Amino acid sequence: MKWSELFTSSIGKKMVMGLTGLFLISFLVVHVGVNSCIWANDNGEMFNKAAHFMGSTIVVRILEVGLFAGFFLHIIQGFILEFQNRKKRGIAYKVNYGNRGSKWYSRSMGLLGTLILLFLIMHIYHFWTPSRLGGIAGIHELQPVSYESGKEIHNLYAEMLSVFQDNLLIVILYVIGCISLAWHLMHGFQSAFRSIGLYNNRYLKIVYAIGVGFSIIVPLAFAMMPISMYLHWVD
Numbered sequence: 001m002k003w004s005e006l007f008t009s010s011i012g013k014k015m016v017m018g019l020t021g022l023f024l025i026s027f028l029v030v031h032v033g034v035n036s037c038i039w040a041n042d043n044g045e046m047f048n049k050a051a052h053f054m055g056s057t058i059v060v061r062i063l064e065v066g067l068f069a070g071f072f073l074h075i076i077q078g079f080i081l082e083f084q085n086r087k088k089r090g091i092a093y094k095v096n097y098g099n100r101g102s103k104w105y106s107r108s109m110g111l112l113g114t115l116i117l118l119f120l121i122m123h124i125y126h127f128w129t130p131s132r133l134g135g136i137a138g139i140h141e142l143q144p145v146s147y148e149s150g151k152e153i154h155n156l157y158a159e160m161l162s163v164f165q166d167n168l169l170i171v172i173l174y175v176i177g178c179i180s181l182a183w184h185l186m187h188g189f190q191s192a193f194r195s196i197g198l199y200n201n202r203y204l205k206i207v208y209a210i211g212v213g214f215s216i217i218v219p220l221a222f223a224m225m226p227i228s229m230y231l232h233w234v235d
Contacts, residue, residue: 013077018195020074021188025214027067030054032221038234044157045147052153055131075117082110106187112180119177126163131156164229171226182219189214 189211
């Protein structure tokens with residue numbers, strides 16, 4: 001396959017979706033691991049140190065550029081494939097098989113992806129922008145905090161508290177975003193492996209089982225973070 005066909009042919013587009021999907025899945029593993037540090041109940045020290053490491057290490061910052069590129073490619077290719085699939089389905093089937101033909105979430109990847117995109121924009125506004133750009137209009141400056149080393153770092157934990165505590169609407173929107181992510185992963189996890197050429201039924205069953213667990217555990221952990229702060233389970 002030529003490089004030009006990677007972004008123009010149907011197979012190439014699905015391969016790009018699969019590869020970027022796997023990359024974003026690996027990001028979710030790291031992200032949920034770092035964010036889970038809020039449950040250490042140490043006034044955010046472990047979380048702030050982990051977040052500072054992720055934001056100040058040059059390798060991680062380079063990977064961050066790749067992450068945004070991955071998001072961009074995944075979103076664009078996803079909308080293109082959704083448009084093409086809808087165009088092909090322009091003539092409705094005489095018999096609607098519903099979930100007997102395919103699961104509703106596999107037929108709704110465009111909608112779920114759009115909800116996740118809106119959630120991502122909100123998430124970037126609340127956390128990435130103030131930590132990377134130092135605060136812009138409408139977002140307060142992050143106050144620094146220092147620990148035993150004496151070095152001042154961003155207090156992202158305090159930012160999370162200010163966003164989620166006593167703000168039920170924001171918490172609800174984040175939970176909706178996490179639910180959308182769960183259903184998106186329910187199809188996208190195993191679909192990513194299919195897109196890069198995994199067709200062995202034995203391995204696909206294993207991937208499907210892992211994907212179901214991943215699609216439940218990771219979004220649930222993300223959803224419990226704003227809930228925990230709103231209910232003052234962590235301070």
